[in-house]
Amino acid sequence: MQDAHDVVVLRYGHRPGRDDRMTTHVGLTARALGADRVILPDNAGQSAETVRDITDRFGGPFAVELRGDQRSVVRNWDGTVVHLTMYGEPVQSVEEDVRKAHADGPLLVVVGGEKVPWELYEHAAFNVGVTNQPHSEVAGLAVFLDRLFAGAELDREWVDAEQVVVPRAEGKQVVDP
Amino acid sequence: MQDAHDVVVLRYGHRPGRDDRMTTHVGLTARALGADRVILPDNAGQSAETVRDITDRFGGPFAVELRGDQRSVVRNWDGTVVHLTMYGEPVQSVEEDVRKAHADGPLLVVVGGEKVPWELYEHAAFNVGVTNQPHSEVAGLAVFLDRLFAGAELDREWVDAEQVVVPRAEGKQVVDP
Numbered sequence: 001m002q003d004a005h006d007v008v009v010l011r012y013g014h015r016p017g018r019d020d021r022m023t024t025h026v027g028l029t030a031r032a033l034g035a036d037r038v039i040l041p042d043n044a045g046q047s048a049e050t051v052r053d054i055t056d057r058f059g060g061p062f063a064v065e066l067r068g069d070q071r072s073v074v075r076n077w078d079g080t081v082v083h084l085t086m087y088g089e090p091v092q093s094v095e096e097d098v099r100k101a102h103a104d105g106p107l108l109v110v111v112g113g114e115k116v117p118w119e120l121y122e123h124a125a126f127n128v129g130v131t132n133q134p135h136s137e138v139a140g141l142a143v144f145l146d147r148l149f150a151g152a153e154l155d156r157e158w159v160d161a162e163q164v165v166v167p168r169a170e171g172k173q174v175v176d177p
Numbered sequence: 178m179q180d181a182h183d184v185v186v187l188r189y190g191h192r193p194g195r196d197d198r199m200t201t202h203v204g205l206t207a208r209a210l211g212a213d214r215v216i217l218p219d220n221a222g223q224s225a226e227t228v229r230d231i232t233d234r235f236g237g238p239f240a241v242e243l244r245g246d247q248r249s250v251v252r253n254w255d256g257t258v259v260h261l262t263m264y265g266e267p268v269q270s271v272e273e274d275v276r277k278a279h280a281d282g283p284l285l286v287v288v289g290g291e292k293v294p295w296e297l298y299e300h301a302a303f304n305v306g307v308t309n310q311p312h313s314e315v316a317g318l319a320v321f322l323d324r325l326f327a328g329a330e331l332d333r334e335w336v337d338a339e340q341v342v343v344p345r346a347e348g349k350q351v352v353d354p
Contacts, residue, residue, distance in 0.1 A: 025313035032310040087342055087344070087345055087348070089346055132341075132343075135202065136319070139202065139316060166309075167306055168265065168266070170298050170304060
């Protein structure tokens, strides 16, 4: 978010067709919950298009990048790598340390799709579990980001939106700002 | 969770095939993040099976129910109905009131799939937005539950698990308890 080091979400692995919606939801969740950019595998062009379209309509800044070399993005990351995995350390135990690392430099948050390579566990400074239960990479990413930003992401402002939803106790209201 | 009124997640609407993974992830997220039960549409049998299988292997208690009458579940709910929607009031503004309502009785958390009927907005005591941005019903549910339970769900214990993941800073460890 503004005035802080970048937080970039890397979606690792994507099976076209089968993973389209999950990958799209990873991208949209990254955008909605405070990340600055999402990097999707280069075979996930359809998901990238959807996330860009939402950004055009509902505002940014938020960047979507397609890359074919997930491994080298991780290897060459100039900052801290966080890998979300059900095998990792509890988010509630490490979130303070991750926040400190983010105060010092950019964060790459890796979200697995298909099986991730073993070296990712080694390259990551933090392997983090949002519970050690099998559930959803989208849910894990959401809770992780909400805790990383300590809720501040919920108050962020959006620039260049064509549509703005006005919060309501009942019904729907969308305005053209 | 234990020692509290039930929290039940209702998945509203499901298109077999297209929604299978999202509905499964709603169920798994409900289980992992502290809900007591998930109610899925009766055409989501495959998702129900997956969530039950995970509960058998990784522990409970957690119940999965298939119902064809989503409307009447909402209408006849004896407690508070919360509807998660991007058009609702900010979660950070209403979470305290929702927690108070949950201290008094069971909570039904409705997660939309296909378009939900208008009356749902009226029946819900709270229409809650985890941001007013379009992202993912799974992400919204995850952040909502983590905030409802104020993180206590991350420390819950599981009963009758066949497999237990031991948190690790690196690598994977699964034991047979």
